[in-house]
Amino acid sequence: MIITKEQFKKDFEKKMLKLYAQEVEDSTVHMQYFTLGYLMKEYISEGWAKTTNRYTKYGEKQVYYFSIEFLLGRLLASNLLNLGIRNTVSDALKDMGLSLKEIEDVEVDPGLGNGGLGRLAACFMDSMASSGIPGNGNGIRYKYGLFQQKIVDGYQVELPENWLRDDNVWEIRKSDKAVKVKFYGDAWMKPREDGSLEPIHTDYQEVLAVPYDTALVGYENKTVNTLRLWNAEVPNYTDDIQGELNFNKVLLNKREIESISEVLYPDDSHHEGRVLRLKQEYFFVSAGLQSIVAQHKDAGHPLSELHNYVAVHINDTHPAVAIPELMRILMDEEGMEWAEAWHITQNTMSYTNHTIMSEALEKWQIDLFKELLPRIYLIIGEIDRRFREILSSKFGEDQNQIEKMAIISGGYVRMAHLCIHGTHSVNGVAKLHTELLKSQELRDFYMLYPYKFNNKTNGITHRRWLMLANPELSDLLDETIGNSWRRNPQDLKLFKKYKRDPEIQKKVEQIKRNNKEKLAAYIKEKNGIIVDPNSIFDVHVKRLHAYKRQLLNALHILHQYHEILENPNFEMLPKTYIFAAKAAPGYYFAKEIIKFINALAEQINNDPRVEDRIKIVFLENYSVTLAEQIIPASEVSEQISTTTKEASGTSNMKFMMNGAVTLATLDGANVEILEEVGHPNIVIFGMTEKEVLNYYRNGGYNSREIYESDARVKRVLDSLTNGFIKGIQVEGQDIFKNLIDYNDEFFVLKDFDSYVAAQKKMEDLYRDRFTWNKMSIENISSSGVFSSDVTVMQYASGVWDTRIIER
Numbered sequence: 086m087i088i089t090k091e092q093f094k095k096d097f098e099k100k101m102l103k104l105y106a107q108e109v110e111d112s113t114v115h116m117q118y119f120t121l122g123y124l125m126k127e128y129i130s131e132g133w134a135k136t137t138n139r140y141t142k143y144g145e146k147q148v149y150y151f152s153i154e155f156l157l158g159r160l161l162a163s164n165l166l167n168l169g170i171r172n173t174v175s176d177a178l179k180d181m182g183l184s185l186k187e188i189e190d191v192e193v194d195p196g197l198g199n200g201g202l203g204r205l206a207a208c209f210m211d212s213m214a215s216s217g218i219p220g221n222g223n224g225i226r227y228k229y230g231l232f233q234q235k236i237v238d239g240y241q242v243e244l245p246e247n248w249l250r251d252d253n254v255w256e257i258r259k260s261d262k263a264v265k266v267k268f269y270g271d272a273w274m275k276p277r278e279d280g281s282l283e284p285i286h287t288d289y290q291e292v293l294a295v296p297y298d299t300a301l302v303g304y305e306n307k308t309v310n311t312l313r314l315w316n317a318e319v320p321n322y323t324d325d326i327q328g329e330l331n332f333n334k335v336l337l338n339k340r341e342i343e344s345i346s347e348v349l350y351p352d353d354s355h356h357e358g359r360v361l362r363l364k365q366e367y368f369f370v371s372a373g374l375q376s377i378v379a380q381h382k383d384a385g386h387p388l389s390e391l392h393n394y395v396a397v398h399i400n401d402t403h404p405a406v407a408i409p410e411l412m413r414i415l416m417d418e419e420g421m422e423w424a425e426a427w428h429i430t431q432n433t434m435s436y437t438n439h440t441i442m443s444e445a446l447e448k449w450q451i452d453l454f455k456e457l458l459p460r461i462y463l464i465i466g467e468i469d470r471r472f473r474e475i476l477s478s479k480f481g482e483d484q485n486q487i488e489k490m491a492i493i494s495g496g497y498v499r500m501a502h503l504c505i506h507g508t509h510s511v512n513g514v515a516k517l518h519t520e521l522l523k524s525q526e527l528r529d530f531y532m533l534y535p536y537k538f539n540n541k542t543n544g545i546t547h548r549r550w551l552m553l554a555n556p557e558l559s560d561l562l563d564e565t566i567g568n569s570w571r572r573n574p575q576d577l578k579l580f581k582k583y584k585r586d587p588e589i590q591k592k593v594e595q596i597k598r599n600n601k602e603k604l605a606a607y608i609k610e611k612n613g614i615i616v617d618p619n620s621i622f623d624v625h626v627k628r629l630h631a632y633k634r635q636l637l638n639a640l641h642i643l644h645q646y647h648e649i650l651e652n653p654n655f656e657m658l659p660k661t662y663i664f665a666a667k668a669a670p671g672y673y674f675a676k677e678i679i680k681f682i683n684a685l686a687e688q689i690n691n692d693p694r695v696e697d698r699i700k701i702v703f704l705e706n707y708s709v710t711l712a713e714q715i716i717p718a719s720e721v722s723e724q725i726s727t728t729t730k731e732a733s734g735t736s737n738m739k740f741m742m743n744g745a746v747t748l749a750t751l752d753g754a755n756v757e758i759l760e761e762v763g764h765p766n767i768v769i770f771g772m773t774e775k776e777v778l779n780y781y782r783n784g785g786y787n788s789r790e791i792y793e794s795d796a797r798v799k800r801v802l803d804s805l806t807n808g809f810i811k812g813i814q815v816e817g818q819d820i821f822k823n824l825i826d827y828n829d830e831f832f833v834l835k836d837f838d839s840y841v842a843a844q845k846k847m848e849d850l851y852r853d854r855f856t857w858n859k860m861s862i863e864n865i866s867s868s869g870v871f872s873s874d875v876t877v878m879q880y881a882s883g884v885w886d887t888r889i890i891e892r
């Protein structure tokens with residue numbers, strides 16, 4: 086949009102007066118944030134209404150991305166950027182004596198996600214709108230986010246994340262679009278006079294799903310898409326109050342119903358059997374599909390054509406009940422026959438798998454499922470029966486094979502199997518991950534449905550992760566290669582020709598230095614630790630999980646500490662190791678690792694013998710906003726998961742885009758990063774995929790052998806249990822046990838030696854400033870293919886069959 090400074094000032098003053106009956110000069114920064122936010126919403130609304138009408142009028146095929154998480158991050162800055170008025174607004178505010186940065190800092194991160202999966206959904210939303218793809222999000226409006234993490238005495242403490250405490254300026258409640266979702270009760274098939282069967286569902290509990298819509302503004306185009314999040318509420322009982330509903334009962338019911346959209350569960354690949362989780366899943370899926378079908382009918386399109394107008398994407402298995410739910414709507418509510426309904430369902434739905442961690446492949450106990458969703462269970466039963474017929478026709482009498490692949494088997498409903506059978510497309514999120522799905526985890530399904538499997542390597546939005554997070558680097562790019570990269574991120578490759586240019590090298594280095602200084606100031610303020618911006622900033626930020634091997638990093642630091650103590654003249658470039666991670670509340674071992682890292686920090690940071698060669702910082706409460714500060718200041722990007730375990734990773738892409746060099750195993754999208762930058766510009770270490778699979782298949786790994794034969798490993802592990810590191814009596818023992826007695830499931834010790842060597846190599850590369858800056862530039866200029874703009878275009882043409890309306 087186009088707006089002059091003067092017009093904006095007038096609008097802002099008027100809005101402030103309307104909202105707070107106050108002049109700008111008497112306002113607080115809090116008021117300024119809400120004034121600006123509400124004003125932005127007004128600016129957005131016209132384009133939003135127009136986009137929605139355009140989609141309806143031209144009957145364009147729309148994507149609905151169903152996801153249990155959308156980790157959006159703050160929206161004010163990105164909306165200003167995408168509207169194309171950030172500079173104008175910033176200047177105008179400055180004229181008024183206000184600071185845009187301070188105002189932006191008032192916004193709290195929406196608590197709608199946990200990790201990579203939710204952040205990916207948010208990147209896709211931004212990229213779809215920016216690429217003119219008619220794409221909507223569908224999810225839950227959690228009242229409380231994951232949790233707020235505090236570190237107390239080195240331990241993680243979880244506090245409620247009440248992100249909706251103040252007004253959320255971006256959402257619009259649409260009460261008139263509310264729908265009802267049914268839980269519990271009895272479901273059966275009743276014969277009609279003509280012999281056909283009528284589905285009956287009685288005595289159910291009704292939950293009102295009320296949508297809250299948020300605008301998803303495309304980058305300097307005319308597209309404003311919609312993120313629809315559902316809130317669980319008690320229906321209005323006045324119509325059907327049956328006498329027995331007394332006030333207390335209503336209250337009890339209210340608590341139970343409202344809990345559906347109350348908290349986001351951390352899904353850290355750890356299975357916690359929870360009815361509430363299944364309730365949440367069916368809740369947002371049923372509400373979303375009901376509203377999609379209603380809209381489709383309102384527009385006058387035939388239901389038999391639904392799949393030509395609508396694509397529903399199932400983001401991991403959490404929304405898998407979309408398959409039977411669409412069947413239910415088409416059959417029970419619209420009177421369609423099974424065969425047609427199934428054809429439409431399969432062609433409407435597509436599915437992404439985000440992990441091969443088997444404990445994260447959702448399965449539900451039949452009893453639990455049947456009780457909560459009786460009608461849906463009947464439909465899945467029929468899907469399973471028909472699927473078994475297909476399997477029988479392929480595998481004949483091989484009953485084992487049929488049970489292995491069935492949807493309902495062994496007392497469980499297996500959601501991944503349902504997803505593969507019930508959709509037309511199944512994709513993994515990086516090349517290696519997709520290959521592993523095809524050759525290992527889902528091999529049987531790949532044999533059955535080879536044509537459904539495809540790869541879509543993840544991506545990140547360069548608008549948030551470069552333009553907003555690193556404005557100085559963005560300016561330098563504009564100065565050198567022009568600004569076409571902003572619209573076409575693949576143009577970042579134009580920057581490659583400057584890799585040997587001493588002047589540009591210096592500028593890149595200076596920008597990194599400035600970002601490091603800002604982060605150092607933040608660290609000082611938050612943790613009271615003074616870190617040297619001249620030291621190497623080596624960064625490991627992501628969810629805390631054993632497979633991500635924060636432990637390997639920490640053990641290496643402990644090893645370096647021993648080296649220094651043993652040889653006071655030990656030469657190393659000063660290093661600042663930065664960690665940030667939340668551990669799932671029930672994931673005990675992950676929490677112990679947090680304590681270990683903090684104990685290590687406490688001891689090493691305060692040991693004068695270290696002479697500041699090592700500093701360790703654990704930043705609490707990792708979030709999108711914190712990542713935006715950390716990543717542009719990072720030099721070494723730790724991507725050290727056990728090979729085969731990280732489906733893709735996406736922070737790896739954000740780091741390289743900001744000029745960090747990746748220290749990586751050949752896991753997930755690290756493989757593609759290597760393909761893009763080439764061996765000289767990344768440091769690879771660790772076991773290969775074949776070695777890992779071999780050990781898992783054939784055994785033969787013995788961590789104790791390494792402990793006994795490698796003196797460095799022994800020294801490090803012994804110092805966990807002998808009191809050398811203070812304050813980890815329990816944690817040290819448990820970590821030792823995990824690595825030695827339980828044979829180190831994630832090969833931390835097996836990879837220790839090559840990790841030490843890789844760290845050394847990194848340091849040597851860093852010493853040579855020319856080489857390092859060249860690597861940094863190579864990384865920045867190779868990162869364009871990892872823009873999620875590229876990824877969503879691949880989904881649009883390869884999976885959803887949607888067209889681009891406006892660019």
Ligand code: GL7
Pocket residue numbers: 200201202203205352353354439440445514543731732733734735753
């Ligand atoms: C994840 C994967 O672990 C991660 O590697 C991937 O980048 C992300 C997005 O595809 O999905 N799967 C998962 O369950 N979570 C992830 O972050 C929470």
